[in-house]
Amino acid sequence: MIRNIGWSLLTLLVAAAFVAFVAIVPWWGGALAAALLAAWLALTRVGRQAWSVTEVGMSTVPQRLGAASVVVVGIAGVVGVLVALFAMAEGFQSTLLETGNTDTAIVLRGGSQAELNSGLAHDATVIISNEPQVKRDSEGRPIASPELVVIASLPKKSSGTDANVELRGVGEGAWALRPNVHIIAGRRFTPGLRELIVGKRAAMEFEHTALGSRFNLGGQPWTVVGEFDSGDEHDSELWGDADVIAAAYRRGDSRNSVTVRLQSPKAFDAFKAALASDPRFKADASTTRDYYNRQSELLTRAIRVLGTAVAIIMAIGAIFGALNTMYAAVAARTREIATLRAMGFRGGPVVVSVLIETLLLALAGGVIGGAIAWALFDHYTASTLGSNFSQVVFEFRVTPALLANGLKWALAIGFVGGLFPALRAARMPVTDGLREQ
């Protein structure tokens, strides 16, 4: 009895060690381990024994397709869900991270955390734009854009219900500030007119965004004159002239934020200190990289926690499914294994062969799950509420790293699910096994 418990504990320890190993090693470590295993199977006597036992085991898989598919499908489910949810987090995070960099800075009213909450008076916006750390263009004007953020409601194409869309009023400096913004259809808005340009993803997601469309915002009619592509979060926005939008929404000459291009990333600390010590207003500067990173943190973390929790629970189900299948497989081969042992095969090859079989089934499950997640969700477009209370449209990203992570989970589940049956097969008394019906 005590021996049995000791064995189980030891087995658990081995399983935990393997899971930890899989979790820690990078992909090349896994490849190296696989190569070593292959070499052992091909070159040593015990290894060749193990491989021949494995071959016999594998040849019976088609006869118990139902049971084997429990392992494969169970693990495919875990990997598929895990990869899909993490691809969502990855897509959202990278969309926001690409919006920021270290040589532009965004200034908000002290303590406001998000553009929508912030407000800066006209004097403040002028002072901020003219700080010495702000880069100037060839004509000596600061590359800065005091911007206004308002939320408008437009119907979504997918559901027909209204959703929030961010309307950003930009200053003249916006184009030099964000050189990645290209007009892909139509033209830029004309300053002073009620004209809008729409981001590429906003155009996909919302009604009334085609060139030439007219709709009411702030009680006034606006015309869409162009579509732009920035490759980042701004793609979910509508842009217009800040002065015109301020007039329509009765914002006077105050603005939500000022974004500036710095002389160099190194100038940021001096810029932040200069603003912090200015007694005329309270303002916080962050690099746009920091700002957008903060905006993505909460949701990204929430999705990753959800994904991991769901995957762990599903993995528990899958492990016990695999245990059932492999115990049944071992039980069906009791006499065969006992015969091998009687002929002089050692326990090691038997253990290894059952493990390899489970790991191969698990790998198949991992590949299938990852492939399905990739086929269904890579570049799948979704949207959620961003920190400005408006829709951020982003694409799921199924990256190689996520797929590799999925395979790790598959192997870990397969190992735990195969280890216990493998050890049972090896520890079975030969005489009992030979008598088994």
Add this chain to the structure above:
Amino acid sequence: MKYLHLVWSALFRRKTRTVFTIISVIAAFLLFGLLDSVRDAFVGAAHSAAGASRMITTSKESFVISLPTSLLMRIQAVPGVSAVTYANWFGGYYQQPKNQLIAESVANNFFDLYPEMKLSPGELHAFHATRAGAVAGASLARRFGWKVGDKIPIQATIFPQKGGSNTWTFDLVGIYHVTDPQLKGEEGALFFNWDYFDQAAAFGGGTAGWYIERVANPKLADGVARAIDAISANSDHETKTESEDAFQTSFASQFANIGLLVGSIMGCVFFTLILLTGNTMAQAVRERIPELAILKTIGFSNRSVLSLVLAESVLLLALGGAIGLAIAGVAVGGIRAKLGPQIPMLPVGKQTWLLGVTLMVLIGLLVGALPARRGMRLRIVDALSGR
């Protein structure tokens, strides 16, 4: 019922296998319980009697744009409106930016329209009488250890005070409780007097974020909503009035299509589960063919054998499912107690159990069907001779 013992011993004929299968079933239904509680929180399964008769009026343009307070008297005069109040979003955080708050400044009669938030008459009076008074939901107060009488400094993220300070200090004069478990989420807010906000805020005073109306007859709500919106039609502050449920649902749907997300995960989980339990049942019946033949020999009819096997698979699912949902209930309770009520999870309620039990029975019948048919159709002679 008299066969329960037979079914039970058949189920646990191979203990290890059955226990392993049950653990898989538990995992599946645990996940179902947890995800359904998240879905409920978003999709707004929380329909209360008070909620059905409440309507929300926001700016048509977007709910972050405020409305003039002059609308109050005009909405009050709309036939069918029995009470109206207003509130303004405040937000802010306590001590650290990660402790974001649901904080609103509310008009005097706000709690008349929210009878599910229970305050003692003394606390309500103190709230009205204290300029910087505030009341917090019981869950929120527990989260930060607030007691009545505490002074609570809140960092504003939108509205600084006149003079530029971001720190608003409120006197906690009451703690409200929500007893309906489906509405527990409402216990996570902080309310303070709109009049104080109006006087102290550097800007944003003099406006209402949204109006809340109670309609005398919920069946006529659509007409009342149209009448309210007609007041400000073609003005520069047009409104949109909808039921509280509709408002919350459309707000939640902007976060994500939670129904679709949860639906696809659960589809995946239950597909796997059907395969897994189906395999177990097939194995169980395959092994017992001779036993089933003996049952038939001693007089069990084909139909009884069929029902015995079906009962066995339903019992397998029901055992695991009930344990899984029970664990989910405890887990949700634990998570909510630890992370506070603003976590989007509702307690596992009757609806979830009902759906869960339906799923257990359906999946049980589905996975039992093929093995049961095999048991029913077997020929005694063949089965006994092992053919």
